[in-house]
Amino acid sequence: MKKTFFQLVCIGMVSLSVFSCGSKDEEVVNIYTHRHYAADQELFSRFTELTGIKVNVVNASADELIQKLELEGANSPADILITVDAGRLHRAEEKGLFQPFESEIIERNIPAKFRDPENYWTGLTYRARIIAYSKDRVNPEDLSTYEDLASDKWKGKILTRSSENIYNQSLLASIIAANGSEVAEEWASAVLANMARDPKGSDRDQVKAVAAGEGDLAIVNTYYIGLMLNDENPEETKAAEQIAIFFPNQDDRGTHINISGVGIARYAPNKENAIKLIEYLSEEEAQSILANLNYEFPINDRVAKVPLHEAWGEFKTDDINLSILGENNQEAVEIFDRVGWK
């Protein structure tokens, strides 16, 4: 009994301790992704159907993924890193975690403004950070810009999530780029003072809080509205129906957008497969799925518009170089900490 017991334990330990690579027979592509949407699984299955390449997915936050890539170095099995924010893409590039790639298909499908000028990364979808306002209590004529949110008339009416979240950090990064650090810090401080409650919860929670009357304006991402309007839980839909959205800064630089994007890992073992996957994701079929299932704006402008997006209409986007969102990230975080925007 003692012998088999020890044998079992030894086998167990050995099998656990080896950081194994997959078999090299089949074609694979290994993805490190921060995206956590159901639509992705469907896309990957479809890709495997079309090309026979198996897709291995690892989910974690972009920060963890970037750290792991750094630690793994040349031995990393990752081919692709997908993030939900341009800032993190830029950070990965700065740390030398990406390699440039070229593809005619990608260049044809994706406008240059959504791609890194040096080809280290590309966007796959984009989303706008807009103001969701209560239909009953707010006159849209009163809304204009992000900067206007700092004015006194919105005292006790603004709702948004914690500064820990990258979406708010990137928004502040864009404001730093447009108006400078000092003005940005004043802005953050004033908006914090205008908040109806401490920043907390998810973007959806902000919409629900508006519906509950806790505040009048919520700063949220566009696709959450789409998701809420089509949620299984009718209460979520009812909440979302009580708000309308407004695209700030239309007379100005345009509404702040961010991308969900992808880069190829520097030591990618399956670079060709990685490029094929990115090409697939940029084509109409995949873009259409992303738009229809997840309500993100497709980057491929040949894709037919989703009814919800049609209803929202065209809007002007802030076309600053998305790398700047990453460059200003550290400062944005520090500003948030200094003004006490938790």
Add this chain to the structure above:
Amino acid sequence: MEKINLKYYWWNRWTGFALVIVVLVTIPILTLITNIFGPPGSSWGHLKENLLYDYFINTLALLAGVAFCTFLLGVSTAWIISSYNFPGRRYFEWLLILPLGFPGYIMAYTYTGLLDYAGPIQSILRNSFGITVQGGIIDIMNLPGAIFILSVSLYPYVYLLARSSFLQQSKTLQEAAALLENSRVRTFFKIALPMARPAIVGGIALASMEVLNDYGVVKYFGVNTFTTGIFRSWFSMGDSSTAIYLAAILMLIVFAVLFLENLQRGERQYTSRSTLNKPIERSQLSKIGQWSLTAICVCILSVSFLIPLVQILYWVFLTYHKVINEEFFILIYRSFSLALISGIVIVILSVILLYALRLNPSKWVKGITKLAILGYAIPGAVVAIGIMIPVLGLDKFLARHLSADGIGLWLTGSLSVVVFAYVVRFMAVGYQPIESGFQKTGIHINEASRLLGAGTSKTLFKVDLPLIKSSLFTGILLVFVDVLKELPLTLILRPFNYHTLATKTFDMATNEMVAESANPALVIILTGIVPIIFLNKMIRMRQV
């Protein structure tokens, strides 16, 4: 003829093994202590100025709040269970322990969902009664909310220890008190409570350790503590030096709490005495009195267990078709196998430690075995950081000297590191039942066997181990459940693409899939309940 030697060796191979184990297990603590003297990270200055104060205040507030609430909940329930007869008392005796199987972070998501705008309570109020709850009234995502959740899930620690103490208190003492005092209530405050003080404080200390360890609840509710700071520095800012500083500070707070607890305990131990005591005769109250006690228990049980459980079951019912698939079973398999192997490893190591102690009960061996179980007091995040650093160093060293392509990072991100971390953290959990098992069986049979010529190893396997079979099993079971529930350490150290039930629950809940997260959560809760029923049987058996 073989030389028979019953002499207690100053040094034998068992002591050697024990020493090796202890050294390995204290590596994280030593790493942290040595790293404090290094230069701080780049974001330390900014953090010190803007966030450190918050971390301190929030941590202290949590500790104080939870200590107070668990005291109230635990002592009151322990007293009424041990002193009064009322309908359902027999069942509540162990039912009240159940919240221990419900991890705090799961309770956090569940209550948030329950009280949320789109959740059942507000929806019913709106749809059936036309009441829209003014936002902020039932908002629990804040510090008081965190205190509530943690108290409600940790009070069983205080309940268990206080109950144990109350039940053991000599009846004669109580009768003497009853003669001198007229009221039961005064007996409680003047006699029972002070006598139970070490047990109660011990329970509160245990709960406090868990509070300091928590990451899931405070993160979800947006309460900034040292642990969230550690995660933020380590991951978001990529500043490991600052993370180490924070981990070291947290460790100091832990030691402070332990020191205080030890101080007030003095020389007393609160392990069960073997002297026979007449059990307390439970008093009878009026019907109203009895039923009100039942009502209290029902209330506490509902809030701390039943209501969240129902919400979890509802969510599972809604979403199981989306979640229960092949991937889910792989998740369960991985989680269970990791927990099982950790349990077995810890039990083996505990046996070695305790056997070394048995063969050589000298002061220094006692001392080093105490060190080995210290890890239980150290928060999971701190252990993880303390292990990551030497492991990374070792990996880089190996990579340089072996430098074969394709080996990859041998240790970092492998499961053996995770198991090692679990050993450091949960050694005490396996150690304690085996220690009491060894105590119960006594040294004499072991000595008899060796007197007859069997060596120490043979005696261990043929005599001691079979005698403490049930303790071994209990040890594996308790470690199994603790590992299954563990969150912060696993989040930091887990290999890529390897989720446990706990990390998956956390991942889903923080990615706005709270209903789906109820599925892995339910598995955790169900496995957590099993040892509780066991534990209760064990405690009953210890009492006369």
